[in-house]
Amino acid sequence: MPRVTWLLAALVLSAGLARAETVLRVVPQSDLRVLDPHATLATITRIHGLMIYDTLYAMDEALQPRPQMVAGSRVSDDKLTYEFTLRPNLAFDNGQKVTTADVLASIPRAAKQDPLMQLMMKRVAALEAVDASTFRIRLSRPFPFVEAALAANNAMILRAEDIAAAGLGVLSTTTGSGPFRFVRGDYVPGAKIVYDRNPYYVPRDEPANGLAGGKRVFVDRVEWIVIPDLQTRIGALLKGEVDLLDQLPHDGIQSLRGNKDIEVAVGTKL
Numbered sequence: 001m002p003r004v005t006w007l008l009a010a011l012v013l014s015a016g017l018a019r020a021e022t023v024l025r026v027v028p029q030s031d032l033r034v035l036d037p038h039a040t041l042a043t044i045t046r047i048h049g050l051m052i053y054d055t056l057y058a059m060d061e062a063l064q065p066r067p068q069m070v071a072g073s074r075v076s077d078d079k080l081t082y083e084f085t086l087r088p089n090l091a092f093d094n095g096q097k098v099t100t101a102d103v104l105a106s107i108p109r110a111a112k113q114d115p116l117m118q119l120m121m122k123r124v125a126a127l128e129a130v131d132a133s134t135f136r137i138r139l140s141r142p143f144p145f146v147e148a149a150l151a152a153n154n155a156m157i158l159r160a161e162d163i164a165a166a167g168l169g170v171l172s173t174t175t176g177s178g179p180f181r182f183v184r185g186d187y188v189p190g191a192k193i194v195y196d197r198n199p200y201y202v203p204r205d206e207p208a209n210g211l212a213g214g215k216r217v218f219v220d221r222v223e224w225i226v227i228p229d230l231q232t233r234i235g236a237l238l239k240g241e242v243d244l245l246d247q248l249p250h251d252g253i254q255s256l257r258g259n260k261d262i263e264v265a266v267g268t269k270l
Helices: 008-013 043-052 100-110 115-122 160-166 230-238 250-254
Strands: 003-005 023-027 057-059 065-067 070-075 081-086 124-129 134-139 180-182 192-197 221-225 244-246
Touching: 023 230, 043 180, 043 192, 065 070, 100 115, 100 124, 100 134, 100 160, 115 124, 230 244
Parallel strands: 003 244, 023 221, 023 244
Antiparallel strands: 057 065, 070 081, 081 134, 124 134, 180 192, 192 221
């Protein structure tokens, strides 16, 4: 059944949305102009980031941070030292293993945009790699929201070498650590954005909960079809040319509520 909702990421990543089709065609809320999730707080870039990158922690439906790429953690008695161990099966979409080098490069870069991460970084005395799968955050003063900061909107883990290549500029590569991979060859700005299943991604072995939990993928490909005009978007859904519209204005939603062949749903507000 075609669907209208408010947030694409919650639908694509939810474990409860298995579909028979191998391609999901979606009209995003706006055109994707910035591919770098650390460079902007734009919602569409955040959704793009959630498609192709993973995070150390993620917010569940109760807005509580849960481990995502993290397998386990320890906190010192004085609350000044946090030690995190990554899950052993983390890999980028080229098969390269995710290591603490990628984490330590990503955290300060992501913090340039997010206010909570900025507050945490003001108290960070050191970010240290214990080994390839364990890293440590040492604080100058206790900060009770470390896990929440690591679950921030754009706190996605990118490859260290991609960050180094970008320098102070915007990232030009899209080698992701998440459930999908960006198909650059099919990218047509202003018209089409394509994602394929990431064959190297291993979800957590637990149910999906908000943006946390097991991000299981049930389609081989997701195509974002950019259609700026509201009525053209609605027409594409009614004709079966697309499967999902993301974040329609109120008048657009009302025009579809009476159609028994279309499901209108309110997604998570995360």
